[in-house]
Amino acid sequence: MIHVSALSDLAHLAIHKVGNSSQDEPLICSQAPLELQDETISQLLLHYFIQPFTNSAEYFRFFHEAELQLNEVFQYCKRIFADQESFYEQSVNIAKHLYKHSTHPKIKGGELYIAYFSKCLTDGEEAPAIGIFKSENRDTYLKVFLSGDNYQVSSDDGININKLDKGCLIFDLEGEQGYKVSVIDSIGKQNEAVYWKDAFLQVQRREDSYHQTETAVNMCKLFIEDKLPAEYEMSRVDQVDLLNKSASYFKDKEQFHVDDFAQEVLGHPDAIASFKEYRQHYQQEFRLDIPDEFDISAPAVKKQQKVFKSVLKLDRNFHVYIHGDRDLIERGYDEATNMYYYKLLFEKES
Structure with missing residues (x-):
């Protein structure tokens, strides 16, 4: 202020x-x-x-x-x-x-x-x-x-x-x-x-919590959208789910701890190892420093909310906003039409 x-x-x-x-x-x-x-x-x-x-x-x-x-x-x-x-x-x-x-x-x-x-x-x-x-x-x-x-x-x-x-x-x-x-x-x-x-x-x-938070948010987003799909078979829904978990981590936590983030958001040992390797590469390529621990800046998180886009775009017909439980959306293939589909599970609509 x-x-x-x-x-x-x-x-x-x-x-x-x-x-x-x-x-x-x-x-x-x-x-x-x-x-x-x-x-x-x-x-x-x-x-x-x-x-x-x-x-x-x-x-x-x-x-x-x-x-x-x-x-x-x-x-x-x-x-x-x-x-x-x-x-x-x-x-x-x-x-x-x-x-x-x-x-x-x-x-x-x-x-x-x-x-x-x-x-x-x-x-x-x-x-x-x-x-x-x-x-x-x-x-x-x-x-x-x-x-x-x-x-x-x-x-x-x-x-x-x-x-x-x-x-x-x-x-x-x-x-x-x-x-x-x-x-x-x-x-x-x-x-x-x-x-x-x-x-x-x-x-x-200036190297402060705002800059550190902004840098970490961008790095995590690029890892989820670019690096992970190149190494593992991932659906767009799984990507969005990880983006949502990342957004929740930065929004709910007061401090960033690289090990805690990797465990809470990624979970799988191979993905965690890939994330830490990507972090080193990201810092060297962009000449930036992302400390193992730093205070999370709420204003920086608010400004970067648009980075974590929880939108699934299906051709030019539908936009599906995914905000919650990943298990309530299923992907399938319809042989009669030769097209893919998603099944959404819910209790009530408004």
Whole structure:
């Protein structure tokens, strides 16, 4: 949970306009930080900046392939945390750095907001934080107003305070490891958006329970769907049953223990041996670490629920959702039609 408790905690704010450098759009930097005097505007900005992060449980940290100190945004934030008087200067440096990486033809120009929060709460821990936010999309709004004795309607364009396009919060915590960083990217799955996390910020996932849980869930899913069917004859129903057992394990347990998971979900000695071998291969191939034991992150499990799809798709005619007892569904073959069938056993329907 991320939270800013008071308007006074928004201590500094600078706004710059960052265009697309490959399209010859300009970089326009304000000459001084913005002085917020209207409390209503301050409240709206606080909502715009912080609300998208309130339920965030995934964290990153700055890095650089050579050494952390070469990460530019890390350096600018480090200087601000060390001396708030340098806030404006470093906000300009951050804007120039983003402009340098805004080269993809589909990247939209927009306003860049650099904010300094004197107090920000993250997972129960209070610390100063720097916010970097970018608005790329504008919406059209209708304004209804009274003119004389009649109502009139006009339109205007502006920023939807409920839709932050891109943002990150850098907490003054764990500085030697690259700070604790939360990232928002509303179009992060598109190729042109890679620049925000990878090129501009240069962040990587923080090794915590969230990341460990997410990694383990994906690894278990791939093992059940890819590895097991390649080694053993398995029906799709048996696969779904194992996926359901895996989902229940991560949902019900507070800690992951690799031996307990293997025994409770897989059970068979050969499958257990194959799972442990696959785990080693998975860690080496993706350069990830999955500890033997770690605390299971409930937010990570909730986000990854879609991984465990308990759906049996039969041609284009039927979708069978399997949530319970595997023994109540039987597979067979009908010689008269040369087609397969499933028999479902139940007591009542609704």
